[in-house]
Amino acid sequence: xxxxxxxxxxxxxxxxxxxxxxxxxxxxxxxxxxxxxxxxxxxxxxxxxxxxxxxxxxxxxxxxxxxxxxxxxxxxxxxxxxxxxxxxxxxxxxxxxxxxxxxxxxxxxxxxxxxxxx
Amino acid sequence: xxxxxxxxxxxxxxxxxxxxxxxxxxxxxxxxxxxxxxxxxxxxxxxxxxxxxxxxxxxxxxxxxxxxxxxxxxxxxxxxxxxxxxxxxxxxxxxxxxxxxxxxxxxxxxxxxxxxxxxxxxxxxxxxxxxxxxxxxxxxxxxxxxxxxxxxxxxxxxxxxxxxxxxxxxxxxxxxxxxxxxxxxxxxxxxxxxxxxxxxxxxxxxxxxxxxxxxxxxxxxxxxxxxxxxxxxxxxxxxxxxxxxxxxxxxxxxxxxxxxxxxxxxxxxxxxxxxxxxxxxxxxxxxxxxxxxxxxxxxxxxxxxxxxxxxxxxxxxxxxxxxxxxxxxxxxxxxxxxxxxxxxx
Numbered sequence: 001x002x003x004x005x006x007x008x009x010x011x012x013x014x015x016x017x018x019x020x021x022x023x024x025x026x027x028x029x030x031x032x033x034x035x036x037x038x039x040x041x042x043x044x045x046x047x048x049x050x051x052x053x054x055x056x057x058x059x060x061x062x063x064x065x066x067x068x069x070x071x072x073x074x075x076x077x078x079x080x081x082x083x084x085x086x087x088x089x090x091x092x093x094x095x096x097x098x099x100x101x102x103x104x105x106x107x108x109x110x111x112x113x114x115x116x117x118x
Numbered sequence: 119x120x121x122x123x124x125x126x127x128x129x130x131x132x133x134x135x136x137x138x139x140x141x142x143x144x145x146x147x148x149x150x151x152x153x154x155x156x157x158x159x160x161x162x163x164x165x166x167x168x169x170x171x172x173x174x175x176x177x178x179x180x181x182x183x184x185x186x187x188x189x190x191x192x193x194x195x196x197x198x199x200x201x202x203x204x205x206x207x208x209x210x211x212x213x214x215x216x217x218x219x220x221x222x223x224x225x226x227x228x229x230x231x232x233x234x235x236x237x238x239x240x241x242x243x244x245x246x247x248x249x250x251x252x253x254x255x256x257x258x259x260x261x262x263x264x265x266x267x268x269x270x271x272x273x274x275x276x277x278x279x280x281x282x283x284x285x286x287x288x289x290x291x292x293x294x295x296x297x298x299x300x301x302x303x304x305x306x307x308x309x310x311x312x313x314x315x316x317x318x319x320x321x322x323x324x325x326x327x328x329x330x331x332x333x334x335x336x337x338x339x340x341x342x343x344x345x346x347x348x349x350x351x352x353x354x355x356x357x358x359x360x361x362x363x364x365x366x367x368x369x370x371x372x373x374x375x376x377x378x379x380x381x382x383x384x385x386x387x388x389x390x391x392x393x394x395x396x397x398x399x400x401x402x403x404x405x406x407x408x409x410x411x412x413x414x415x416x417x418x419x420x421x422x423x424x425x426x427x428x429x430x431x432x433x434x435x436x437x438x439x440x441x442x443x444x445x446x447x448x449x450x451x452x453x454x455x456x457x458x459x460x461x462x463x
Contacts (some may be wrong), residue, residue: 020139032337085283086273089255094382099387100278117287 031055033098033107037066040084040112044070050106055095060089066111081110081117121319124447128431129306131166133225134240137177140209142247147199150190157185161240166222166431167305167451170215171264172302174206182247201247204258208245211376217259218267220450226429226458227346228377254380265298268452272297275453276316276343278388285316289369301451309451317453319446340388341445345411347383347459377460385411391442401440404428408437408459422459429458 003048032052038044046069053062062081072078081087082101098107119127132337141151152158160181164173182201208215215224229238250257256267273283289297293312299310317338389407391402405423408414423437431446434455444455 040241083277085277086270088270088274089267091216094384096384100274 002016006083013046031095032107033074033094033102035094035107037069037106038108038110041079041114043078043113045113046070053094055093055098057094058090059092059097060090062094062109063090066109070111077113079111079112081112083108084110085117121447125305125310128448129165129167129304129309130164131222131348131431132292133166135162135164136160136240136242136247137181137208138242139182140244140246140248143246146248147186147201151373153185153279154189157181157188160245160446164221166225167220168301168304169220169264169268170208170217171203171259171261173205174259175261177245178203178206203248204260204263205250206259207246207250207255209246210241214254215243216255216379218256218264220452220456222431223346223450223456226432226456227348227379227382246439261302265302267293268298268301270452271452278340278342279317279338279453281339289315303306313453317449338445340390341388341441342454343389343407343411343441343453343457344384344386345408345459347385347412348381348461349379350381350461372392387411389441401442403438403440404435404444404457405437407441407457425462426459427462429460430455 003029008097027099031054035051035053037049040091052056053065057079059107066072066080067074067078070078074110082097088097094107098105138158139145139153142152160177162173162177168299178201181330186199207217210224210228213228215228217226225241229241241271262298273286276283276286286294289312293315296308298310299305299446300307300312387410389410390402392398393402393406402410404419408422408428409419420437428437429433430444431450433448435444435448441455448455
């Protein structure tokens with residue numbers, strides 16, 4: 001019974017194919033998200049504060065990008081927030097953050113060298 | 119069942135977990151893959167709404183530490199034989215478990231038999247105390263780290279619900295502590311006393327006409343919903359599936375059915391309570407929510423309804439269920455509705 005279940009999933013029932021196709025489309029689309037970085041407290045200001053970042057990236061990639069732009073080593077403290085409110089888990093997808101917390105197609109990221117919110 | 123009763127029953131939902139220490143770690147700690155009696159297996163009940171880091175301290179204190187002490191490993195302070203909480207991780211079918219996901223969600227995602235009602239109980243996991251897989255899991259699990267991540271999630275939920283994190287931020291420090299302590303110690307009274315402040319009860323079953331009579335602040339702008347969808351696997355997937363990471367500890371488990379957690383597609387948007395015009399007098403259903411999340415624009419496209427199962431809190435949810443009904447009682451402790459979509463058998 002369980003073997004049959006696995007078989008039908010692997011073969012791709014019409015419904016499963018629809019689902020898979022949709023997810024694939026969502027994942028493959030080379031979509032970009034406009035991200036605006038804002039410094040808080042003593043954190044240095046970036047020369048360029050608005051970037052287009054691939055929406056399929058994880059939040060961790062965005063933090064690493066910010067560190068690179070700031071020239072911060074991984075040992076130096078950097079606190080990164082969305083909408084001056086919370087720090088998402090590093091494995092959250094940028095696209096999901098933009099869809100939930102973006103405003104006018106822009107996701108605002110705040111960064112600080114000391115804990116700023118929450 | 120009224121939402122109150124449902125909430126209480128969900129809160130008391132527990133997963134019995136059976137733990138084995140990874141043989142490689144046992145050899146490193148005790149110079150033997152076989153643990154001394156009576157330490158070979160450890161059983162623990164984990165609340166579905168809770169998180170693994172909230173039980174690791176207990177597991178270490180009641181199982182691993184006494185085992186080391188009684189095995190003649192004298193120098194517990196010795197780095198070679200000491201166990202750090204932040205190094206502890208759990209594995210199922212060769213896959214590290216994401217410790218920042220609720221235990222019930224992990225179970226719904228990975229124990230594929232849930233959809234068919236042949237649950238694996240107790241849930242057999244391997245515990246590791248060495249070689250933390252930093253590339254697959256967020257580093258440094260601990261009680262405090264989990265508390266911080268939980269607060270971040272509950273703020274995300276507040277933002278989606280109300281457009282700001284004001285309700286959570288306005289909590290007194292002592293209330294925040296009570297919320298976290300309530301979750302960590304699995305105290306319904308402690309947790310829900312504060313939860314009621316963040317998410318005031320509203321009657322989602324009321325008609326839109328009745329809703330205008332109610333103060334608007336009682337109705338959320340949107341519902342925090344996150345889908346975890348497992349796309350149907352192609353024939354190639356078997357080659358690079360989780361089998362390659364299968365360690366000696368899980369070689370006796372049938373790998374062919376193992377679900378690969380990295381294959382799940384996560385999608386979330388602020389979920390409106392009502393359908394878009396012209397059907398805006400109707401409540402958003404789970405099927406609508408799925409279409410919105412995965413940008414399926416054709417409302418007639420509903421093959422997934424008959425071919426996929428939507429699990430919420432281990433329960434198979436009818437696709438026509440209004441989202442707001444689920445939001446009343448089937449939320450996890452972080453106030454999100456975590457919905458797992460897998461192919462029906």
